[in-house]
Every structure is written in C-alpha cells, then in structure tokens.
Amino acid sequence: MSPLASFSALFAEPAGSAIRELFPYLSRPGMISLAGGYPSPSLFDAEGLAQAASQTMLQGAAALQYGATEGQPALREALAQQARDRGMQAQAADVVVTTGSQQAFDLVVRVLIEPGDTVLVEVPAYPATLQALCLAQANIVAVPMDADGLQTEALAQLLAALPAAQRPKLLYTVPNFSNPRGSLLTAERRQQLAQLALQYGFWVVEDDPYGELRFDGEDGQPLPLPPTVRAIAEQLAPAGRNPVIYLSSLSKTVAPALRVGWMLADAPMLRRCTVAKQTSDLCTSPLAQGVAACYLQSGRYAPTVERARAQYQARMQALVQGLSALPGAPIRCTAPAGGMFVWAQIDRQMDPQKLFDAAVANSVIYVPGKAFYPAQADVHTLRMSFASADVSQIAQAVQRLASAMAQI
Secondary structure, three states: OOOOOOOOHHHOOOOOOOOHHHHHHHOOOOOEEOOOOOOOHHHOOHHHHHHHHHHHHOOHHHHHOOOOOOOOHHHHHHHHHHHHHOOOOOOHHHEEEEEOHHHHHHHHHHHHOOOOOEEEEEEOOOHHHHHHHHHOOOEEEEEEEEOOEEOHHHHHHHHHHOOHHHOOOEEEEOOEOOOOOOOEOOHHHHHHHHHHHHHHOOEEEEEOOOOOOEOEOOOOOEOOOOOOHHHHHHHHOOOOOOOEEEEEEOOOOOOHHHOEEEEEOOHHHHHHHHHHHHOOOOOOOHHHHHHHHHHHHOOOHHHHHHHHHHHHHHHHHHHHHHHHOOOOOOEEEOOOOEOOEEEEEEOOOOOHHHHHHHHHHOOEEOEEHHHHOOOOOOOOEEEEEOOOOOHHHHHHHHHHHHHHHHOO
C-alpha cells in the first residue's frame, strides 16, 4: 500500500496558538486563569440574547437558510451605525460581516499578501496575527511600541530606510487598548500613521475589539477616545482611496459564541474579501447574525457595555494594585485605560520558565510574553487578563503568584 500524500510544507510541522495550547491547564481543579482574553460569563446578557433569539426564530424557516456572503442587511446597517457612532463615515454597503474579526484579518491577508511580502506589525503583537502572517509566508517586520502605542517616529525612520523592493503592503495595529500591551495610541500618532500610510502606499489594518471598554476618569465619567485612524484618513485621502481597513467584533462586548465580527473598508477591498470569504464559509451564520441584529436593535447593548466597563475597571485595579503591593515589586506594570489586559515585566534575575511552572503548580496561569513576538522575544514579560476572574479571585491569583515567586 502506498503511503498517503504528504502535507503541504506549511503544515508539515505547524506551530499552534501559544495561548490555546495553555487550555489543558485550565481544566485543573481550582485553577485561576489570567491567561485567555475571555470576557466574563457573568456579564453576558443571557436574557437579552434569549429574547433576541426568540425574535429571530419568528422568521421561521427563513432564519435557517443560507445568507448573503456580505452579511444580512439588518446587521450590516446596525454595524454601520456603530461605525458612525465612532466618528466614521459608513453605510451598510461599506460593511462585511465576518465570522469573528480574526476571519476578517485572515481575508485581508489572503487578498493582499504573497510569500515574501513585507508586513509591519506592532510588537508585542496578538499571537493569532503573527500565526496568520507566518502561514502566509510574509516577511514580518516589527515596529516597537511604548506606553502610548505604536511608535510612529520609529515607523517613519523604518519606512525611510527600507529599499523600495521591501516596502510594506500592510501594517497591523490595535490602537485602542492593544492586545497584549493595553496601550492607547495617541491622537497625534494616529494622524502620523494615516499620513505615513498615504505617503508610502501601504494598507493599515486597524483592529478595534476593545475600544468600547474604555474606563472612567477620576471624575467617574468615561473618557473620550481619540478618533479612529480610518476617520482621520477619511479627511486626508481622496474618495474611495482610504488605506485603513477597520475591524471590530461583538465577541468582547456581547458574546464570543455569536462569532460576529465585521470589516469596514472601501469597495475594492470589500469586493476581494467577499470573494475570499465565499471559499471560506460562504457566509457567517445567518442565525447568529439575526440574533446579533435583534440584540443591537433592542436597546440593551449600551447598558451591557456600561456594566462590563465598570466591572473590568474594578478588576483591573485589583490586579494592578495587588501586583504593586508585592514586596520589592518583582512584577511591574502600569494600569491600562481600558480593554482586558495588563502587560508586565518581571525581574531580570528571575527565570521565566521556572516562574511559569511554579505559578501553574500554585494554580494560577498567565501567558508568557514570548508568545507575542515574531522573533527576539523579551522573555521577562507576561500578559495577564483581568476579564474572566472576579475581584476576589484576582486577589487570590496575586497571592498565588507571590507564593510561586518565593519558591523559585
């Protein structure tokens, strides 16, 4: 009998998601997870979603049929309204619904990137982004970040130094409370990024799953966000030539199980991504889209987001204050202004692998920082999510981390 044909070179020995490979630890009894960026189940509006599902099923068999690849009209309009609320020009026709925003990014990569093409990525970066680009055989070039997000001055210097043949096709950024760093890109840097994209002719993926999770200021009022990079580019680019592809999702604010993400872009990009999506899943679940549309139209979305923001801010404060109170400050971090993540540094004399192993032995888990780098990782970093655990669990997690450090 002949052996089975071999796998493609890319999948001969593929590297899986570093975060998802932590899943076996999560099933251990008593484990407190600061690892996955999962929204808190206690904040899901299950009642409101059940009502939306019942309303959707009133359509009968029509709710169970295939739908348009671009998405259902009612949901596209509701998402376009979200974009307008965020200061962007948008009609339903400017939106394509995707199966999570990760699919949206994958579609963009499929229609733009050929092996060897240069892609700029803010670093540290979301691991699934790096995974998608590696599978596309892109030439990944890191752009450094600081507390204010992607360093646009460093980006400008990088672009000026690159030979014309190595100029990037694409740049990926999470301006609002980035994953993993939690940073907020300043308005000035957003302006510079849009100008550089137009000057050098590259696309920008502006991934924004966390923007609505903006924490309150000292006066108890939510602070405004800077304008989106796409909105800025609308003022600079000729009509129909906006280089910014805006992605967002309902996973962090409504429920991940809906698997509803979306893409806002100019028509030439949307057309190509739609064709790519046709060969991927034909269409995002029409049933899930119907539930999402009914929910967004119900008036329950805003109070759900407000409740999540308040809870996440309290949990973030518990984590940051707990870590800051540890003797000698062995884990250093700053408080993010929103989102779901704290990025931290550990003492250089501490062995990162020994710390991780000791933490797991003490029933607390986080994501080691090396997962967020395409190369030359800073292994003395780590990402902690404060979203899933409540305040009391976070206090326990900090004490377990302290015990782990005392054991190594």
